[in-house]
Amino acid sequence: MNSSRLPMRPRRVAVFSLHTSPLEQPGTGDAGGMNVYVAQTARRMAQLGTEVEIFTRATSSEIPPVAELAPGVTVRNIVAGPFEGLDKNDLPAQLCAFGAGALRVEARQEPGYYDVVHSHYWLSGQVGWLARERWGVPLVHTAHTLAKVKNAALAEGDKPEPSVRVVGEEQVVADADRLVANTETEARELVTRYEADPADVAVVPPGVDLERFTPGDRGAARDRLGLEADSVVLTFVGRVQPLKGPDVLLRSVAELLGRRPELRPVLRVLMVGGPSGNGTERPEAMERLAETLGIADVVRFSPPQWGEDLVAVYRASDLVAVPSYNESFGLVALEAQACGTPVVAAAVGGLSVAVSDGVSGRLVEGHAPADWADVLSSLVWNPGLRERLGAAAPDNAARFSWQRTTESLLETYVRARKSFRERPWLGEATA
Numbered sequence: 001m002n003s004s005r006l007p008m009r010p011r012r013v014a015v016f017s018l019h020t021s022p023l024e025q026p027g028t029g030d031a032g033g034m035n036v037y038v039a040q041t042a043r044r045m046a047q048l049g050t051e052v053e054i055f056t057r058a059t060s061s062e063i064p065p066v067a068e069l070a071p072g073v074t075v076r077n078i079v080a081g082p083f084e085g086l087d088k089n090d091l092p093a094q095l096c097a098f099g100a101g102a103l104r105v106e107a108r109q110e111p112g113y114y115d116v117v118h119s120h121y122w123l124s125g126q127v128g129w130l131a132r133e134r135w136g137v138p139l140v141h142t143a144h145t146l147a148k149v150k151n152a153a154l155a156e157g158d159k160p161e162p163s164v165r166v167v168g169e170e171q172v173v174a175d176a177d178r179l180v181a182n183t184e185t186e187a188r189e190l191v192t193r194y195e196a197d198p199a200d201v202a203v204v205p206p207g208v209d210l211e212r213f214t215p216g217d218r219g220a221a222r223d224r225l226g227l228e229a230d231s232v233v234l235t236f237v238g239r240v241q242p243l244k245g246p247d248v249l250l251r252s253v254a255e256l257l258g259r260r261p262e263l264r265p266v267l268r269v270l271m272v273g274g275p276s277g278n279g280t281e282r283p284e285a286m287e288r289l290a291e292t293l294g295i296a297d298v299v300r301f302s303p304p305q306w307g308e309d310l311v312a313v314y315r316a317s318d319l320v321a322v323p324s325y326n327e328s329f330g331l332v333a334l335e336a337q338a339c340g341t342p343v344v345a346a347a348v349g350g351l352s353v354a355v356s357d358g359v360s361g362r363l364v365e366g367h368a369p370a371d372w373a374d375v376l377s378s379l380v381w382n383p384g385l386r387e388r389l390g391a392a393a394p395d396n397a398a399r400f401s402w403q404r405t406t407e408s409l410l411e412t413y414v415r416a417r418k419s420f421r422e423r424p425w426l427g428e429a430t431a
């Protein structure tokens, strides 16, 4: 490699986002924060002069092999297995096909076309590892979630992540040139649970779109969503799966109404998001739970929302609850705060970083409905406190921005290129 080029920002990055495309709308299935992360940072990288090519698995015969996400950002839809019907857990069997597709794309370009590979989630990391070796460029990897961390704090009824994932993650951690962690906690997890070299881990917090998510008129937002002006609205936004703890909010609301029945006419719960994973906590299961708990009359279920409708959801809410069992960051918590809405979140993972306890919301230890009901009650009965937390929330969210995330990622690429050493192929090593 030409050493005079090393300190420069890369001209072009190959981003691997195998299991979910940044062109998909988040909030259901496998599309969530990672899609937002990849799309937001890619756009901004291109604006800063680094082209981005995102490799993802084609999931429809309708989509073209190559699509433009934004100027300077290309999405390559690689055929690897049937378009439909594959679950995330089926994808390890398609890694070879996906890898072959990615290598074929690169082989049609001039030599040295990509300067860096950035893989998202362990499935992409496996292919990124191959590309690193073949193309002679550094691999930067972001895990987004880690199986060992998830398995250590499983929601009731959630299935542990399989050992194939654990082993796959360990391999990627060992072979990546740099690992991007969302928080210091995740960086520690990579070191203690996955034996990452601390020198290889960069902490790069994700961001929030501060131009889109802004405070606004609550009354207008409620009109838009058909919510009463004088109700107290508690909201959940996210993919409906056990990990996100949607049941925790429902159970704590039932507890709250059991203690203070006079709240029933004013309390409203808004559950926004689509089914995800193969757990039992699909929206229909949550509807049944609301019935069983005797609170169906105060709960409204909504499919995923996007654009201005999602902004209206945050603005219309008095509180947004994020009761996840594990969250490597939790973009919903940042987006709600950016809209001036306080967040009540479980004190886990990145949520403890995203929410400032007592300043922009509250952090709750554990998931016991009684504890959550205590905290919700203290806020439901105290509009002054909610207002104070809501007023401080946008500044708390503004500590994070996609622009800063993007600049830190570019810096990480530069460092990865500086320290990159090609590993000898096995034959050369033993020769």
Ligand code: UDP
Pocket: 025, 026, 027, 028, 031, 032, 033, 034, 036, 237, 238, 239, 272, 273, 274, 303, 304, 305, 306, 310, 329, 330, 331, 332, 333, 335
């Ligand atoms: N989201 C959305 N519409 C919905 C629900 C969620 O656009 O109805 C988006 C949300 O705005 C956020 C992302 O999906 O940007 C979820 O990210 P988060 O980090 O909170 O959770 P993840 O899905 O990554 O587990």
